[in-house]
Amino acid sequence: MPSEAPPLVSVVMPCLNEAETVGRCVAEARAALLAAGLAGEVLVADNGSTDGSQGLAEAAGARVVAVPERGYGAALAGGFAAARGTYVVMGDADLSYDFGAVADFVEALEKGADLVMGSRFKGRIEDGAMPPLHRWLGNPVLSGLGRLFFRTDVSDFHCGLRGFRREALESLDLRTTGMEYASEMVVKAALFGLVIREIPVTLRRDGRSRPPHLRTWRDGWRHLRFLLLYSPRWLFLVPGLFFVLGGGALMLWLLPGPRVALGATWDVHSILAGAAMVLVGAQAIFFGACAKIFGITEGLLPKDLLLERLFDRWITLETGLAASLLALLAGAGLALHVVSAWSAAGFHDLAYPTTMRWMIPGVLLLVLGAEGVFGSFLLSLLGLRRR
Numbered sequence: 001m002p003s004e005a006p007p008l009v010s011v012v013m014p015c016l017n018e019a020e021t022v023g024r025c026v027a028e029a030r031a032a033l034l035a036a037g038l039a040g041e042v043l044v045a046d047n048g049s050t051d052g053s054q055g056l057a058e059a060a061g062a063r064v065v066a067v068p069e070r071g072y073g074a075a076l077a078g079g080f081a082a083a084r085g086t087y088v089v090m091g092d093a094d095l096s097y098d099f100g101a102v103a104d105f106v107e108a109l110e111k112g113a114d115l116v117m118g119s120r121f122k123g124r125i126e127d128g129a130m131p132p133l134h135r136w137l138g139n140p141v142l143s144g145l146g147r148l149f150f151r152t153d154v155s156d157f158h159c160g161l162r163g164f165r166r167e168a169l170e171s172l173d174l175r176t177t178g179m180e181y182a183s184e185m186v187v188k189a190a191l192f193g194l195v196i197r198e199i200p201v202t203l204r205r206d207g208r209s210r211p212p213h214l215r216t217w218r219d220g221w222r223h224l225r226f227l228l229l230y231s232p233r234w235l236f237l238v239p240g241l242f243f244v245l246g247g248g249a250l251m252l253w254l255l256p257g258p259r260v261a262l263g264a265t266w267d268v269h270s271i272l273a274g275a276a277m278v279l280v281g282a283q284a285i286f287f288g289a290c291a292k293i294f295g296i297t298e299g300l301l302p303k304d305l306l307l308e309r310l311f312d313r314w315i316t317l318e319t320g321l322a323a324s325l326l327a328l329l330a331g332a333g334l335a336l337h338v339v340s341a342w343s344a345a346g347f348h349d350l351a352y353p354t355t356m357r358w359m360i361p362g363v364l365l366l367v368l369g370a371e372g373v374f375g376s377f378l379l380s381l382l383g384l385r386r387r
Helices: 022-036 053-059 072-082 099-110 132-150 166-172 181-191 216-229 232-254 268-297 305-313 317-344 352-386
Strands: 009-015 040-046 063-066 087-090 115-125 162-165 196-203 259-261 264-266
Touching: 009 022, 009 053, 009 072, 009 099, 022 040, 022 053, 022 099, 040 053, 040 072, 053 063, 063 072, 072 087, 072 181, 087 099, 087 166, 099 115, 099 162, 099 196, 115 132, 115 181, 132 181, 132 216, 132 232, 162 166, 162 181, 166 181, 181 196, 181 216, 216 232, 232 268, 232 352, 268 305, 268 352, 317 352
Parallel strands: 009 040, 009 087, 040 063, 115 196
Antiparallel strands: 087 162, 115 162, 259 264
């Protein structure tokens, strides 16, 4: 007998103890597929339910797949791996999302989108459906950071109702297993140039009598941490440049002599603070370069043509060593100038306000030069696989 033709759409629902609602969600999704004339299946990815959710889902017409690894992302990944449809629409099994919108997601996918995001903020949020802290702070802030970091216009990074081409999702190699899986999907889709569309959806009050699995502060932090880890530019480069430029400007302003500003006298102690800022900033920039190269070689981040050109022409082991040597020589020269002044004073008292203006930049250059030598070798090592 010929094998059954795969469905066009798979509706996937992660499930952990959703006995109160999973049956109604499955029935709603099946009715939506039938009403739209779509060949589809409903798949429940069960994450270890102990309340009989599996049997209720099967009785409502779903195919149930057991996913032993715990976590929201793990459950979804297990469900997606078992899905047979060309398109996949995912949604929670707690009645908070209207599965009647399945046809809208399929329509957007058939028009060329790779990922279709539901937007509760462009749609409707029923009274009591979203806690005020999530609605007015958590979601807007995290979604805003996502738009800034990854240059996408997605208004609702954390909407649980979304659709995608199965082959497009497989190309992203998603790796997280917790609630941040939702962010990873959007972030990597944006980074790797997938076509993302957004449609308005309705968020309803969920049908559960127990608290949700989501933990506001823990899961909010996990989302924020993920956004930062996937953006070396904003985690390392931007703060690093701020410290280097700010600390360098402070040092240059004070090198000629003390300054009076804002009702205070600024002198060598502030030069020392500026040197510390430059050192921290330089290290942050170096960490950013390492993180970027590691992310690219491990397939976490897409290739960067500008970085490729820089490494091919300018950022080489030899140029790094040469720049570090210049810094070491300049630092040694400034330090020797201070030692010479000390020698002229019979190796006794020094005019600290004067000599520290030479010694602090000298030590800074010596440290930066030494770190540059070791850093050049490390960058070259990280770049071996890339080359």
